[in-house]
Amino acid sequence: MHALEKILARAAGVKEVRAGEIVNAKVDLAEVNDLYLQVIKSFYEMGGKKVWDPNKVAFVLDHYAPAPTIKSAANQKVMREFVWEQGIPHLFDINAGVCHQVMPEAGLVWPGMVLVATDSHTTTHGAFGAFGTGVGATDLATILISGELWFRVPEVIKVELEGKMQPGTMAKDVVMHLLAHIGTDGAVYKAIEYTGPVVEAMSVAERMVICNMAVEMGAKTTYIHPDDTTLAYIRKYCDRDFDILETDPDYQYSAVYTFDISQLEPQVALPHSVDRVVPISEAPEVEVDQVFIGTCTGGRVEDIAAAAKILAGKKVHPKTRLIVIPASQEVLLESMKLGYIQALIEAGATLSTPGCGPCLGAHEGVLAPGEVCVTASNRNFPGRMGSTEASIYLASPATAAATALTGKLTDPRTVWEEGGEV
Amino acid sequence: MLVKGAVWKVGNDIDTDQIYPGKYLYETDPKKIGQFALAGLLPGFAQQIEDKDVILVAGHNFGCGSSREHAAIALREAGVKAVVAQSFGRIFFRNAINLGLPVVECGDLYAGAEDGDELLIDLRAGILKNITKGQAYPLGVLPPAVAEIMFGGGLIDYYRRKIADGEGKF
Numbered sequence: 001m002h003a004l005e006k007i008l009a010r011a012a013g014v015k016e017v018r019a020g021e022i023v024n025a026k027v028d029l030a031e032v033n034d035l036y037l038q039v040i041k042s043f044y045e046m047g048g049k050k051v052w053d054p055n056k057v058a059f060v061l062d063h064y065a066p067a068p069t070i071k072s073a074a075n076q077k078v079m080r081e082f083v084w085e086q087g088i089p090h091l092f093d094i095n096a097g098v099c100h101q102v103m104p105e106a107g108l109v110w111p112g113m114v115l116v117a118t119d120s121h122t123t124t125h126g127a128f129g130a131f132g133t134g135v136g137a138t139d140l141a142t143i144l145i146s147g148e149l150w151f152r153v154p155e156v157i158k159v160e161l162e163g164k165m166q167p168g169t170m171a172k173d174v175v176m177h178l179l180a181h182i183g184t185d186g187a188v189y190k191a192i193e194y195t196g197p198v199v200e201a202m203s204v205a206e207r208m209v210i211c212n213m214a215v216e217m218g219a220k221t222t223y224i225h226p227d228d229t230t231l232a233y234i235r236k237y238c239d240r241d242f243d244i245l246e247t248d249p250d251y252q253y254s255a256v257y258t259f260d261i262s263q264l265e266p267q268v269a270l271p272h273s274v275d276r277v278v279p280i281s282e283a284p285e286v287e288v289d290q291v292f293i294g295t296c297t298g299g300r301v302e303d304i305a306a307a308a309k310i311l312a313g314k315k316v317h318p319k320t321r322l323i324v325i326p327a328s329q330e331v332l333l334e335s336m337k338l339g340y341i342q343a344l345i346e347a348g349a350t351l352s353t354p355g356c357g358p359c360l361g362a363h364e365g366v367l368a369p370g371e372v373c374v375t376a377s378n379r380n381f382p383g384r385m386g387s388t389e390a391s392i393y394l395a396s397p398a399t400a401a402a403t404a405l406t407g408k409l410t411d412p413r414t415v416w417e418e419g420g421e422v
Numbered sequence: 423m424l425v426k427g428a429v430w431k432v433g434n435d436i437d438t439d440q441i442y443p444g445k446y447l448y449e450t451d452p453k454k455i456g457q458f459a460l461a462g463l464l465p466g467f468a469q470q471i472e473d474k475d476v477i478l479v480a481g482h483n484f485g486c487g488s489s490r491e492h493a494a495i496a497l498r499e500a501g502v503k504a505v506v507a508q509s510f511g512r513i514f515f516r517n518a519i520n521l522g523l524p525v526v527e528c529g530d531l532y533a534g535a536e537d538g539d540e541l542l543i544d545l546r547a548g549i550l551k552n553i554t555k556g557q558a559y560p561l562g563v564l565p566p567a568v569a570e571i572m573f574g575g576g577l578i579d580y581y582r583r584k585i586a587d588g589e590g591k592f
Binding site: 022035037046072118120133134145150152185220226360362366 | 435439440444445447448449450455458462463482483485486487488489490491492494509510511512513516517520521540565568576577578581582585
């Protein structure tokens with residue numbers, strides 16, 4: 001069995017599971033965000049009264065943080081009241097940040113757990129060796145009642161990343177390169193395991209990026225086998241016991257892809273699909289109205305550091321707006337301590353408080369018809385960030401910052417003067 | 423369980439932002455959610471199909487992207503009878519089953535189907551007919567546990583029945 005299968009088997013209370021089988025598995029953490037009042041509506045419609053275990057439930061108010069409309073404020077109000085009434089200890093209100101950054105920082109994520117959330121980017125938690133997957137509101141409501149959910153045991157695709165990342169490229173470039181080859185439906189209903197020297201050399205934040213965007217290939221979940229890097233991160237936040245399950249040597253992957261990253265240059269996903277990816281040297285010259293650095297994909301300390309190093313002591317192009325939104329309060333505080341926030345604001349950035357920001361077109365910098373945006377976030381679907389007549393280019397935080405500097409889509413290696421690693 | 427309707431074709435990779443744009447996610451009333459079905463792709467779609475029986479026929483990866491259940495609610499409430507696609511985004515597929523919106527994977531229908539063709543889907547028998555074109559396509563069989571949810575009108579009714587039968591855990 002694969003480690004992911006062993007996780008599911010243990011959660012289902014059975015010795016063995018096989019790909020394709022449907023199992024009922026116990027959930028270690030169920031997380032709800034503020035888009036889905038429907039969770040609470042479905043909970044009551046199904047006859048729910050008390051959640052099965054308040055300690056295993058988290059609510060994160062991140063997508064509308066702080067509330068931009070009366071209706072979203074009213075939805076959040078009902079959620080807070082539900083949390084308090086049910087005695088749920090894990091409420092992360094509008095000051096906390098994006099759920100996928102907030103949960104690990106709160107010590108709620110560990111290797112071998114089953115984490116289900118009302119957010120497609122829950123694949124992020126494979127970076128910790130957890131089984132993380134996104135579901136809709138009614139599925140989540142059944143967990144709140146029963147503590148369990150049915151899962152189809154996924155086949156596993158192995159993605160080996162060979163070589164070494166070059167200065168100026170980031171984890172975002174790596175995962176966009178994979179998208180170009182695997183496509184938007186290349187991993188539907190499957191899991192992706194990342195291995196190889198590039199992964200081993202990555203920080204936890206970088207691993208979170210490649211796991212996060214695996215959902216853009218259709219993946220149900222991801223897996224990176226926990227190593228010393230993982231454990232150092234987990235132990236900083238989480239003091240519970242866990243064991244690390246090993247994949248059997250005879251496990252048969254449904255596919256194995258090998259990519260050599262050594263020659264990889266910064267990548268760009270052109271409008272309006274996440275797999276329309278080209279190396280930046282082949283990207284069209286395009287003038288950019290707005291640059292966004294933030295989200296569960298591109299809003300961590302490393303990302304803000306890359307932007308700050310490019311923009312420190314310089315000015316954002318006069319015809320371009322730069323919006324920076326740290327992924328969590330901890331990221332914001334750390335970035336302030338390191339001077340990055342000061343540098344970015346002095347360069348002309350607009351800073352917003354932790355949350356999802358304009359990524360899903362709800363608030364804090366939506367796009368007008370005809371506008372062009374380069375973003376460190378994860379989706380460039382039509383209308384994703386506002387007008388369906390806007391154009392969204394996905395890029396790394398470094399490429400985004402370089403673009404903010406020049407006002408047009410720019411290779412970060414051309415503006416990073418001291419030759420160090422971005 | 424028989425589903426009948428006329429083909430309305432859409433393309434590949436129709437993501438949940440096109441099915442239900444993020445700017446309407448605050449909405450929680452199913453009837454209002456239905457008014458915005460496919461608003462990111464075909465504004466006014468819900469109003470156009472008001473008095474019609476429509477089956478959406480899509481290419482690959484229909485419903486990719488966000489986990490928003492609004493996407494499946496919107497199509498169901500707008501009166502879409504079923505979605506037939508060459509493949510589906512995983513979370514949308516689950517959500518549709520949970521909400522009682524029939525979703526059917528069929529690789530072969532798409533190329534030969536045209537807008538307005540009359541379709542008949544027999545979900546239990548596992549067969550899809552394009553009556554206009556005189557073609558029939560066998561369908562894959564859902565796992566029994568999943569079929570029970572879909573044929574029972576969705577997860578909410580399924581759980582309600584379980585409680586009534588004394589099987590529920592609450």
